[in-house]
Amino acid sequence: MNSSVLIRNWLKGWLLSFAAFGMVALVLGGQFAWAFSLPWTEALRVAARDWLPWALIAPPIFFLVARVPIERNRWKPALALHAACGAGMLALCTVWAEVILPHFSTGPRLQPPPGPPLFVGIIALRMPVYLAIVSAAHAFYFYHRYQDHERRALSLEASLAKARLEALRAQLQPHFLFNSLNAIAELVHVNPDAADDMLAALSDLLRLTLETSAEQELPLRRELEFAERYLAIERVRFGKRLRTSIDALRGVQDALVPAFLLQPLIENAIRHGLEPKQWEGVLTVEAKRVGEYLQIQVKDNGVGLQTQEPLHKGIGLANIRARLDALYDGAAKLELRDSDRVTAEITIPFKTAL
Numbered sequence: 001m002n003s004s005v006l007i008r009n010w011l012k013g014w015l016l017s018f019a020a021f022g023m024v025a026l027v028l029g030g031q032f033a034w035a036f037s038l039p040w041t042e043a044l045r046v047a048a049r050d051w052l053p054w055a056l057i058a059p060p061i062f063f064l065v066a067r068v069p070i071e072r073n074r075w076k077p078a079l080a081l082h083a084a085c086g087a088g089m090l091a092l093c094t095v096w097a098e099v100i101l102p103h104f105s106t107g108p109r110l111q112p113p114p115g116p117p118l119f120v121g122i123i124a125l126r127m128p129v130y131l132a133i134v135s136a137a138h139a140f141y142f143y144h145r146y147q148d149h150e151r152r153a154l155s156l157e158a159s160l161a162k163a164r165l166e167a168l169r170a171q172l173q174p175h176f177l178f179n180s181l182n183a184i185a186e187l188v189h190v191n192p193d194a195a196d197d198m199l200a201a202l203s204d205l206l207r208l209t210l211e212t213s214a215e216q217e218l219p220l221r222r223e224l225e226f227a228e229r230y231l232a233i234e235r236v237r238f239g240k241r242l243r244t245s246i247d248a249l250r251g252v253q254d255a256l257v258p259a260f261l262l263q264p265l266i267e268n269a270i271r272h273g274l275e276p277k278q279w280e281g282v283l284t285v286e287a288k289r290v291g292e293y294l295q296i297q298v299k300d301n302g303v304g305l306q307t308q309e310p311l312h313k314g315i316g317l318a319n320i321r322a323r324l325d326a327l328y329d330g331a332a333k334l335e336l337r338d339s340d341r342v343t344a345e346i347t348i349p350f351k352t353a354l
Contacts, residue, residue: 013059021055053093058133061089065137086130093126180205183237194236201232216327219353220287220294221253227262227285234270241280242270248287254352255287255294258323265298265344268317273302273342294350297343305338317344324348 064085070078180202188195208226224246231244262285274281286297317334324332324346332348 013062014056017058018055021051021058024051054129054133057089057092061085061130061133062137062140065134065141069138069141082134086127086134090126090130177206180233183233187237194239197236198233201229201236205229205233215259217256218259219253220248220255220257220296223257223259223262224248224253224285224287226260227266230263230266231283234266238270238274238281242274242283243280244283244285246285248285249289252287252289252294252350255289256351256353257294257296257348258320258327261320261323261346262296262298264317264320265346269298269300269302269342269344273300273304276303289350290347292350293347296346296348299341299343301341305336305342320346 064082068078068081070082180198184195184198184202187198205226208222208229228246231246235242235244266283266285269283270281274283281300281302283298283300286299288295321334324334328348332346335345335347337343337345
């Protein structure tokens with residue numbers, strides 16, 4: 001911490017201290033003047049005698065506690081230091097009240113009634129104030145330390161989640177890329193024109209991938225554009241055996257979704273559901289809002305889940321579940337259902353970038 005910030009913090013501390021103890025002195029001085037029918041000048045002199053020293057001393061006490069708090073692992077030396085400093089500060093308060101202030105006082109002074117010895121008054125009246133300030137300083141210190149720990153924990157958790165998501169993306173992107181290249185290699189000798197079309201579509205797909213490489217979430221419309229590029233590759237490969245459709249209302253296209261979400265679902269539906277069958281396959285992607293959630297479904301009329309054992313163990317679905325857990329902390333889910341069509345359904349909280 002540089003000197004200007006340190007000076008500013010000290011001045012702020014003394015300003016708050018004088019405001020707090022000044023308010024206490026004003027209230028108690030008024031009560032004292034009313035109870036004993038004293039002039040305000042005499043009442044304020046008594047209030048200044050009792051509370052002005054604490055306004056000066058409180059910031060150094062807070063500073064000392066911040067540097068040497070009384071904690072379990074080092075409570076003995078800290079307690080000894082605070083006891084020594086407390087004795088010194090009580091002595092300063094006593095010198096102020098009994099020597100300095102009377103010396104500068106020119107008006108009539110209230111004569112204190114006979115009472116206990118001076119040290120008894122110090123212990124009975126001033127020690128509780130000192131202990132209250134030390135306790136408040138410790139409460140302030142531990143509260144801020146708790147906040148710092150919380151911020152560090154959240155920062156570490158966010159860093160871990162980000163690193164985990166980046167690792168998953170790095171694993172998934174080569175996965176679909178290699179599959180696309182393998183499909184092109186299968187076509188290049190039997191249907192060069194189709195292979196050229198697939199290369200063009202793959203080029204568009206890679207461009208979109210690079211544009212979103214640093215984003216964890218993006219608007220659904222961009223994810224649908226990515227899915228359409230991928231489906232264009234698959235339609236070239238399958239020809240008339242594959243029909244596709246995408247249905248998403250305009251109202252949900254601004255919703256944020258995890259980047260690279262749909263492609264592994266589409267790939268699984270085609271590889272494990274549609275590719276094994278010999279008749280025409282239909283794949284649909286639907287997105288709609290259900291209450292406070294966005295629901296996305298990928299459906300296919302393929303061979304069904306009962307013959308798709310690898311589907312549950314693939315990289316794509318495992319990565320999707322891991323990313324949903326990391327991004328939404330249990331508020332999102334991925335479900336697979338098999339009725340007349342196999343449906344992969346993702347439900348995530350509905351939110352937009354605005």
